[in-house]
Amino acid sequence: MTDIKRRKFVTLFSAGAAAVPLSALITSLPSHAADPMVDPESAQAKALQYTNDAPEGKMCISCALYTEIAGESVGSCPLFPGSSVGAEASCSAFVPKS
Ligand code: SF4
Numbered sequence: 001m002t003d004i005k006r007r008k009f010v011t012l013f014s015a016g017a018a019a020v021p022l023s024a025l026i027t028s029l030p031s032h033a034a035d036p037m038v039d040p041e042s043a044q045a046k047a048l049q050y051t052n053d054a055p056e057g058k059m060c061i062s063c064a065l066y067t068e069i070a071g072e073s074v075g076s077c078p079l080f081p082g083s084s085v086g087a088e089a090s091c092s093a094f095v096p097k098s
Contacts, residue, residue: 035082036084037074045080054089059087059088063094064096079093
């Protein structure tokens with residue numbers, strides 16, 4: 001990878017990383033209904049290897065970033081603003097609840 005390509009990658013990655021905390025603020029607001037489910041074919045889902053078939057012990061419901069939606073079998077995740085994630089789904093950013 002050339003220096004120019006590396007700089008461009010780092011710049012784009014940094015911009016994306018900065019956007020996540022802002023979206024986290026938006027999605028952390030109380031929700032009364034589930035948003036549409038994450039599209040596993042979306043760029044974000046593919047980048048984070050989102051799957052509805054979670055590996056053992058790595059389900060969204062066990063992730064520190066997961067917020068349950070009362071009365072729903074899905075929840076929200078700051079990495080997928082505007083979408084719901086399945087309680088039994090997972091992604092590569094899984095963080096175990098402490
Ligand atoms: S970070 Fe990944 S594993 Fe955790 S709740 Fe979000 S989608 Fe699920």
